[in-house]
Amino acid sequence: MELADFKDLVFEKAKRAGFTDYEIYYEKGNAFLAKIYNGEVKEFKNAKSAGLSFRGNYNGKTGYSYTAKIDADAAEFLIESAKSGAAVIDEEKETIYAGSEKYIQLEDEKVSEMPAAEKIEKAKVMEKAAYGEDARIKQVPHAAVGNSEGEIHIFNSAGLNLSRKSNIAYAYVYAQAEENSQTKMGWDIFAGKDFTGFDEVGLAKKAVKNAVVMLGARDVKTGKYPVIFENKIAADLIAVYSGIFFAENVQKGFSLLGGKIGEKIASDIFTLNDYALCDKSLSQIPFDSEGVAAYNKAVIKNGILETYLYNLKSAARDNTVSTGNGFKGSYKSPVTTACLNFFVSPGETTEDELLEKMVDGIYVNGLAGLHSGTNAVSGDFSLKADGFIVQGGKISYPIEQFTVAGNFYELIKNIKGIADNLFFDLPGGGGTFGSPSLYVGEVKVSGGE
Amino acid sequence: MISKNLIHDVLTAALSTGGDFAEVFLESTVRNSVSVVNGICEKSVSGMDYGAGIRIFNGLGAVYVYTNDLGAENFIKIAKEAAAAVSKVNALNTVKGFINTEIQNRHKVVVMPDSSQKREVVEILKRSHAASMEYNPLVTQTSGGYADVVSNILIANSNGLWAQDLRVRSRASFAAVASNESEKQTASLGPGACRGFEFVQGLNPYKIGREIAETAVTMLKAKEAPGGKMCVVIENGFGGVIFHEASGHSLEATSVAKNASVFCGKMGEKIASDKVTAIDDATLANEFGSINIDDEGEITRRNVLIENGILKSYMVDKLNGKRMNAESTASARRESYKYAPTSRMTNTFIAPGTDSQNGIISSVDYGLYAKKMGGGSVTPATGEFNFAVVEGYMIRGGKIAEPVRGATLIGKGSDVLLNIDMVADNLELAQGVCGSESGSVPVNVGQPMIRVKEITVGGKE
Numbered sequence: 001m002e003l004a005d006f007k008d009l010v011f012e013k014a015k016r017a018g019f020t021d022y023e024i025y026y027e028k029g030n031a032f033l034a035k036i037y038n039g040e041v042k043e044f045k046n047a048k049s050a051g052l053s054f055r056g057n058y059n060g061k062t063g064y065s066y067t068a069k070i071d072a073d074a075a076e077f078l079i080e081s082a083k084s085g086a087a088v089i090d091e092e093k094e095t096i097y098a099g100s101e102k103y104i105q106l107e108d109e110k111v112s113e114m115p116a117a118e119k120i121e122k123a124k125v126m127e128k129a130a131y132g133e134d135a136r137i138k139q140v141p142h143a144a145v146g147n148s149e150g151e152i153h154i155f156n157s158a159g160l161n162l163s164r165k166s167n168i169a170y171a172y173v174y175a176q177a178e179e180n181s182q183t184k185m186g187w188d189i190f191a192g193k194d195f196t197g198f199d200e201v202g203l204a205k206k207a208v209k210n211a212v213v214m215l216g217a218r219d220v221k222t223g224k225y226p227v228i229f230e231n232k233i234a235a236d237l238i239a240v241y242s243g244i245f246f247a248e249n250v251q252k253g254f255s256l257l258g259g260k261i262g263e264k265i266a267s268d269i270f271t272l273n274d275y276a277l278c279d280k281s282l283s284q285i286p287f288d289s290e291g292v293a294a295y296n297k298a299v300i301k302n303g304i305l306e307t308y309l310y311n312l313k314s315a316a317r318d319n320t321v322s323t324g325n326g327f328k329g330s331y332k333s334p335v336t337t338a339c340l341n342f343f344v345s346p347g348e349t350t351e352d353e354l355l356e357k358m359v360d361g362i363y364v365n366g367l368a369g370l371h372s373g374t375n376a377v378s379g380d381f382s383l384k385a386d387g388f389i390v391q392g393g394k395i396s397y398p399i400e401q402f403t404v405a406g407n408f409y410e411l412i413k414n415i416k417g418i419a420d421n422l423f424f425d426l427p428g429g430g431g432t433f434g435s436p437s438l439y440v441g442e443v444k445v446s447g448g449e
Numbered sequence: 450m451i452s453k454n455l456i457h458d459v460l461t462a463a464l465s466t467g468g469d470f471a472e473v474f475l476e477s478t479v480r481n482s483v484s485v486v487n488g489i490c491e492k493s494v495s496g497m498d499y500g501a502g503i504r505i506f507n508g509l510g511a512v513y514v515y516t517n518d519l520g521a522e523n524f525i526k527i528a529k530e531a532a533a534a535v536s537k538v539n540a541l542n543t544v545k546g547f548i549n550t551e552i553q554n555r556h557k558v559v560v561m562p563d564s565s566q567k568r569e570v571v572e573i574l575k576r577s578h579a580a581s582m583e584y585n586p587l588v589t590q591t592s593g594g595y596a597d598v599v600s601n602i603l604i605a606n607s608n609g610l611w612a613q614d615l616r617v618r619s620r621a622s623f624a625a626v627a628s629n630e631s632e633k634q635t636a637s638l639g640p641g642a643c644r645g646f647e648f649v650q651g652l653n654p655y656k657i658g659r660e661i662a663e664t665a666v667t668m669l670k671a672k673e674a675p676g677g678k679m680c681v682v683i684e685n686g687f688g689g690v691i692f693h694e695a696s697g698h699s700l701e702a703t704s705v706a707k708n709a710s711v712f713c714g715k716m717g718e719k720i721a722s723d724k725v726t727a728i729d730d731a732t733l734a735n736e737f738g739s740i741n742i743d744d745e746g747e748i749t750r751r752n753v754l755i756e757n758g759i760l761k762s763y764m765v766d767k768l769n770g771k772r773m774n775a776e777s778t779a780s781a782r783r784e785s786y787k788y789a790p791t792s793r794m795t796n797t798f799i800a801p802g803t804d805s806q807n808g809i810i811s812s813v814d815y816g817l818y819a820k821k822m823g824g825g826s827v828t829p830a831t832g833e834f835n836f837a838v839v840e841g842y843m844i845r846g847g848k849i850a851e852p853v854r855g856a857t858l859i860g861k862g863s864d865v866l867l868n869i870d871m872v873a874d875n876l877e878l879a880q881g882v883c884g885s886e887s888g889s890v891p892v893n894v895g896q897p898m899i900r901v902k903e904i905t906v907g908g909k910e
Binding site for chain 1: 483490491492493494495496499507509511513514515527531534564567589626628632633635673674677708823824825830831835854861905907908
């Protein structure tokens with residue numbers, strides 16, 4: 001059955017079943033990935049999938065359902081299960097949105113295609129280059145080249161009819177270096193709208209460098225140290241704690257930022273933004289999953305909390321308007337809150353100058369356990385880390401087997417310096433996160449020495 | 450759910466360019482979930498997942514494609530597209546006649562999950578909320594969730610395998626937050642099983658609500674944990690996450706076959722202290738990580754991984770088995786048809802030992818008692834792991850002393866296994882969701898109380 005016919009069928013059934021407002025959110029995607037191991041294609045993946053969700057208001061409550069099958073039985077399932085779901089809801093119904101006045105118009109993207117054979121060849125070159133770069137590379141566990149494209153459509157009974165497309169091309173390589181019975185892993189990633197600018201040999205060399213520089217890592221003494229988080233790591237930390245800025249978490253008491261709008265919650269030099277469009281990021285987001293127009297805004301400006309992030313429901317609760325941050329994780333999920341391009345404004349100093357400013361301390365370039373060692377409510381974190389001892393403003397030697405522990409709310413207050421090297425992660429379910437390297441002052445370090 | 454003739458045609462198309470082996474994994478899954486925040490039912494979702502993945506072995510490599518359009522025309526077209534990526538020119542293999550795999554269902558379901566049960570589920574979650582709030586005025590928020598899954602799966606391959614199974618799982622989750630003026634502490638529980646609606650009906654929401662409230666309040670009053678190397682006693686149940694992260698992932702063929710595990714080439718060698726016997730058992734009746742057949746259609750079994758410190762077995766799937774010249778241990782798993790399977794854990798635990806719990810605590814002069822653990826992660830190549838202690842106490846002079854919070858345990862799996870020097874007899878399993886190459890799969894972790902002679906504790910004091 002065609003999507004348009006299916007939509008008409010579901011809407012007709014919804015109306016007949018007594019739904020007052022209703023919406024269909026459709027998602028479609030293709031994904032390609034080739035992984036090379038020992039010169040052979042170890043994994044070749046080519047996937048096509050589509051699915052849609054229904055939400056509708058019944059007796060003043062909102063029910064949700066979804067299906068990956070598009071036929072008459074599925075239409076019946078959507079309506080019946082959304083209805084039985086709505087019956088147990090206590091909350092007020094959600095708004096089925098008629099549309100914003102204006103949306104950012106994206107230019108039609110010209111994405112250049114690359115044949116599968118060429119992608120495989122590039123992954124092979126990448127693996128070979130990693131082995132060839134340094135004799136201490138004993139394994140290249142991942143050498144992968146992939147791309148995906150996606151499409152979203154929203155139709156509803158208030159007349160909304162929106163769609164957008166996205167593309168991403170990426171490659172990554174992991175290199176494992178061994179020396180004196182120590183094993184270290186290094187990796188690097190390329191990401192773009194397409195493969196323009198992808199340098200497979202250069203990427204392999206960087207991954208190798210990231211592995212071998214960690215060889216000879218020593219233990220570190222437990223104590224308090226000034227710390228700089230590398231840009232990639234800082235972006236991960238910002239991502240973990242992004243939820244404290246969501247109005248719905250503030251309203252339900254899951255954030256400590258309640259009543260803090262207009263107050264100083266961070267260092268003067270710290271500005272945190274949420275942009276619909278941003279040069280260095282791959283995400284361009286004209287509207288959210290509720291059809292509300294997205295736009296560029298500061299969340300923290302020079303240390304002052306400017307706004308929370310709202311969807312339609314949390315905005316209504318605070319008598320304000322949505323900030324265009326109502327998102328679904330996938331078509332299967334209900335609308336909650338997520339970020340657009342969420343990033344720390346870069347400073348004007350280079351990373352080297354930041355190291356000179358710190359003089360002595362630790363440069364952290366790896367964090368593990370972000371899903372378990374962080375408490376999104378209290379802001380506490382205690383994370384396994386990798387990094388370097390910094391002495392006299394210069395990177396000195398690698399260190400391992402230590403943790404960094406602190407509190408995010410405290411950390412943003414203590415920021416002492418921000419580099420100019422803004423880096424964005426790949427777009428993910430909760431948004432696209434970016435940060436330059438951050439000099440965060442003193443942090444508790446526990447080590448094995 | 451789909452005809453044998455069509456699957457035969459799909460597998461034939463998949464082998465049309467010289468692939469060694471072809472397999473179809475098809476699923477039709479219905480899920481229901483609800484969430485209750487602060488006693489208010491906020492979300493209720495029901496959904497239907499449907500699709501199939503086709504895998505072709507090509508030497509030591511594999512091609513994987515998936516689609517959710519299973520009409521004959523598209524299904525065969527997708528199989529042909531996959532075949533086009535096979536690079537070897539072998540003699541053509543043919544698809545053997547299908548033989549049904551007889552499956553003995555060990556996980557009996559009393560009441561099949563159904564969206565009409567949501568009202569009762571919501572009541573159970575609200576009772577836990579009320580119990581948490583009543584326990585102590587410091588409890589300020591709660592959240593509760595519930596999810597059930599009924600999945601019909603079919604696995605068929607070119608060797609004539611035809612295996613069908615029905616998998617049913619239910620899980621509830623409960624969390625309480627305790628707050629003072631400047632801080633918040635969370636405690637949670639997430640019981641689950643391969644059971645139907647009878648599972649949530651059998652939970653005691655009053656007891657659960659009070660238990661998590663008690664932990665959150667205790668942790669709110671706790672001081673920051675100290676950092677550094679010390680002796681750590683890890684309690685039973687979810688404490689088993691230490692074995693899961695520190696060793697389990699490194700024993701999966703997923704990393705062993707790539708030579709990216711610290712336990713490569715160690716078969717028959719001593720990798721743990723004599724006190725450690727570790728098992729992965731997918732056959733335990735109704736347990737959350739159990740499966741009758743793995744996701745390659747093999748009947749599951751009990752795999753002894755480590756016996757009295759000696760490495761006895763890895764966890765192996767067919768493709769990695771081919772790469773490392775080992776037989777499958779029926780350990781292939783995948784989140785859904787969107788993932789090619791690879792070797793994964795099911796119910797993985799350290800077997801009971803002979804030490805007493807009192808004996809273990811009283812043996813420690815100064816150390817940490819990790820009563821409840823949170824999640825963790827590992828890099829199998831280096832064996833470096835980390836995980837969070839969500840409820841911890843200091844041990845002083847052989848007695849459990851003041852509560853401490855914010856501790857993380859880090860180390861290398863190869864070291865920690867050798868440092869487990871006491872194992873009690875109170876084995877308990879606990880539920881979790883494990884994420885890795887083939888997606889997120891339900892698992893049990895488990896252990897009796899254990900003592901780790903020395904490990905690095907990351908804390909703020």
